[in-house]
Amino acid sequence: MAGIKIAGVSKIYAGGVKAVNSVSIDIADGEFIVLVGPSGCGKSTLLRMVAGLEAISEGEVSIGGKVVNRMEPAERDIAMVFQNYALYPHMTVYQNLAYGLKNRGTPKAEIDARVAEAARMLEITQYLERKPRALSGGQRQRVAMGRAIVRKPAAFLFDEPLSNLDAKLRVSMRGEIKRLQRRLGTTSIYVTHDQLEAMTLADRLVVLNGGRIEQIGSPLEVYHAPASTFVASFIGSPAMNLVAGEIHGNRLAIGPALIDLAGAPPASGAVTVGLRAEDLRLAHEGETVLPMTVDYVEELGAQRLVHGLVGDQMLTASMPTDMVIGESLSLTIDQDRLHFFSASDGKRIGSGTNVATDKTTAAVETA
Amino acid sequence: MAGPPFLCPDQSGRGSMDTKKTTFNNRLLPYLLLAPQLFITLVFFIWPAAQAVKSSFEREDPFGLSTAFVGLLHYQRLFEDPNYLDALSRTAVFAVSVTALSMLLGLAFAASVDRLVRSGKVYTTLLVWPYAVAPVVAGVLWWFLFNSSTGLMPFFLEKIGIDWDHDLNGTQAMILIIIAAAWKQVSYNFLFFLAGLQSVPQSLMEAAAIDGSGPVKRFFNISLPLLSPTTFFLFIINVNYTMFDTFPIVDATTVGGPAQATTTLVYKVYQDGYLGLNLGSSSAQSVLLMLIVMVLTFVQFRYVERRVQY
Numbered sequence: 001m002a003g004i005k006i007a008g009v010s011k012i013y014a015g016g017v018k019a020v021n022s023v024s025i026d027i028a029d030g031e032f033i034v035l036v037g038p039s040g041c042g043k044s045t046l047l048r049m050v051a052g053l054e055a056i057s058e059g060e061v062s063i064g065g066k067v068v069n070r071m072e073p074a075e076r077d078i079a080m081v082f083q084n085y086a087l088y089p090h091m092t093v094y095q096n097l098a099y100g101l102k103n104r105g106t107p108k109a110e111i112d113a114r115v116a117e118a119a120r121m122l123e124i125t126q127y128l129e130r131k132p133r134a135l136s137g138g139q140r141q142r143v144a145m146g147r148a149i150v151r152k153p154a155a156f157l158f159d160e161p162l163s164n165l166d167a168k169l170r171v172s173m174r175g176e177i178k179r180l181q182r183r184l185g186t187t188s189i190y191v192t193h194d195q196l197e198a199m200t201l202a203d204r205l206v207v208l209n210g211g212r213i214e215q216i217g218s219p220l221e222v223y224h225a226p227a228s229t230f231v232a233s234f235i236g237s238p239a240m241n242l243v244a245g246e247i248h249g250n251r252l253a254i255g256p257a258l259i260d261l262a263g264a265p266p267a268s269g270a271v272t273v274g275l276r277a278e279d280l281r282l283a284h285e286g287e288t289v290l291p292m293t294v295d296y297v298e299e300l301g302a303q304r305l306v307h308g309l310v311g312d313q314m315l316t317a318s319m320p321t322d323m324v325i326g327e328s329l330s331l332t333i334d335q336d337r338l339h340f341f342s343a344s345d346g347k348r349i350g351s352g353t354n355v356a357t358d359k360t361t362a363a364v365e366t367a
Numbered sequence: 368m369a370g371p372p373f374l375c376p377d378q379s380g381r382g383s384m385d386t387k388k389t390t391f392n393n394r395l396l397p398y399l400l401l402a403p404q405l406f407i408t409l410v411f412f413i414w415p416a417a418q419a420v421k422s423s424f425e426r427e428d429p430f431g432l433s434t435a436f437v438g439l440l441h442y443q444r445l446f447e448d449p450n451y452l453d454a455l456s457r458t459a460v461f462a463v464s465v466t467a468l469s470m471l472l473g474l475a476f477a478a479s480v481d482r483l484v485r486s487g488k489v490y491t492t493l494l495v496w497p498y499a500v501a502p503v504v505a506g507v508l509w510w511f512l513f514n515s516s517t518g519l520m521p522f523f524l525e526k527i528g529i530d531w532d533h534d535l536n537g538t539q540a541m542i543l544i545i546i547a548a549a550w551k552q553v554s555y556n557f558l559f560f561l562a563g564l565q566s567v568p569q570s571l572m573e574a575a576a577i578d579g580s581g582p583v584k585r586f587f588n589i590s591l592p593l594l595s596p597t598t599f600f601l602f603i604i605n606v607n608y609t610m611f612d613t614f615p616i617v618d619a620t621t622v623g624g625p626a627q628a629t630t631t632l633v634y635k636v637y638q639d640g641y642l643g644l645n646l647g648s649s650s651a652q653s654v655l656l657m658l659i660v661m662v663l664t665f666v667q668f669r670y671v672e673r674r675v676q677y
Contacts, residue, residue: 053573074579086570090592099588100578147578 002064002154003029009059019045021211030185036198037208043191079148080157085140087132094128118146158190229346243313245273255311257290266350274339280317283332290331423650441651458631462609469549473556481564498554506619509547537628540621548613563597
């Protein structure tokens with residue numbers, strides 16, 4: 001058990017390309033950290049630098065207080081689960097699980113005991129004598145997990161471990177990984193491009209973009225107070241609506257709609273306004289109205305997504321399923337649900353959703 | 368639990384072999400397309416082989432004027448002929464040595480080149496070069512290198528106290544043809560081993576590295592077992608090569624001598640038939656040689672293939 005400290009780590013490839021740009025993350029003992037971002041954002045490279053599979057160009061990685069920059073992967077006391085599982089095809093499941101222990105000179109009796117324990121935990125006991133090719137995708141995934149847990153390492157590293165599974169299995173394996181990590185209490189770093197996976201697994205999310213950290217925070221913090229338009233559009237489904245607005249005095253103009261802002265406006269002039277689809281609701285009598293021309297409706301069963309135009313800007317609103325939707329809707333949004341971002345660099349302006357953030361912190365603590 | 372098995376991604380990274388099926392509208396066209404190859408095979412392989420089988424049961428005078436059926440006489444005589452039995456054991460020594468040497472060297476070179484990132488292509492080109500050299504030229508090349516009066520190697524060997532003269536010393540002559548024959552085959556083995564090593568998924572090596580296995584251990588625990596189909600294939604190819612295709616090398620370096628010390632089975636076929644004009648015995652020998660290779664290949668497939676990891 002150990003914390004991991006990533007301090008100012010960069011990866012610079014020949015030719016000066018910076019795949020990872022001075023990233024610093026402090027990971028507490030037992031914490032589940034998810035690195036999330038689009039492909040090419042450097043999340044896998046960062047993980048591989050922690051694992052020792054890539055050289056660290058700049059900065060320092062320490063695991064359990066020891067700087068590991070110059071250590072071989074085997075000496076770092078980590079275990080990794082690969083995207084394609086990387087099971088040894090010529091070894092049985094038992095041999096796959098035992099290989100790492102055998103290499104470290106663990107006594108045979110202890111290997112047997114640990115493999116049996118891991119197999120029981122993952123319910124793969126009946127497959128121990130099989131070769132990986134005789135297993136289904138989900139079973140291979142479990143064996144890959146088993147290979148990581150038998151070693152009882154200081155940290156688990158997951159490199160998109162669920163992306164080769166079909167959607168249904170992915171959801172159930174996601175739950176199992178979370179449960180297993182809770183039970184073992186092992187510090188974990190998990191890389192994914194799937195924001196839903198990131199939200200559900202993480203104690204803390206690290207959103208990466210272009211090799212830099214955009215935001216670090218609990219899933220709900222990131223969801224309710226995205227630090228930039230990038231995070232706002234990446235986390236959450238449907239993606240947050242980002243529209244151009246303008247603040248004059250106390251009034252925010254979005255297309256034809258004017259919203260009165262109570263209190264001091266966070267900025268003036270052109271801003272990017274973020275509105276979550278589920279924060280938009282039908283306006284009651286006398287409320288500020290965002291008039292939307294309905295374009296098309298997506299029925300998702302529990303929820304219904306209405307896509308349309310406000311002025312000339314696309315907007316998506318989540319509407320209850322029991323109402324009739326005509327050609328236009330009168331929408332409104334509570335002022336504390338508005339997100340403001342700088343129109344020039346996309347960074348968040350002000351806290352905006354203080355209320356919501358406070359609520360989520362409370363929710364996290366009670367959970 | 369478990370998802371439907373047909374959704375499993377191929378975890379070895381090697382795609383499943385889906386053969387494409389082409390449908391011909393004209394039923395004759397496939398046969399027409401095969402015809403040239405079949406014709407060549409028939410005329411240059413099947414027909415001469417059949418002729419060899421036929422003439423192995425016959426006695427023919429050197430001018431081909433009279434032919435008589437003699438049954439298994441040639442075969443019977445061969446097994447009573449100490450020269451033939453010697454050639455048989457010599458061939459075994461030669462085949463085992465050449466196969467072992469060329470496969471080990473090919474694997475060693477492949478493993479070294481596989482570790483290189485950028486310069487690998489240059490080494491690959493250089494290492495494949497000997498394969499393009501004609502066997503006779505290869506033989507002459509080694510003959511020059513080891514020539515007892517003008518060669519470079521005997522000059523150096525003399526300094527460490529070895530008196531090299533493959534014209535007089537039968538063991539040295541055998542070593543010479545083994546080196547020459549293996550040298551030509553290393554390229555081939557190298558190429559296949561390299562391709563095999565490069566198709567071992569990188570993530571397996573990384574997983575093994577995290578599992579605490581060093582580069583040498585990884586090679587023996589992961590790469591080598593995964594190479595077993597390649598090794599098996601090369602083993603058969605190499606045995607066939609040493610049995611049949613090494614004639615030019617023997618002919619260009621030692622001419623089977625001294626005192627028959629390098630007369631392998633295939634060279635004896637040539638000596639007895641072409642030089643000695645004993646066509647019947649020569650035919651019987653080539654039929655036996657073919658049978659030996661067939662049996663070896665069968666045994667390999669039957670017993671070795673079981674141990675191969677696909």
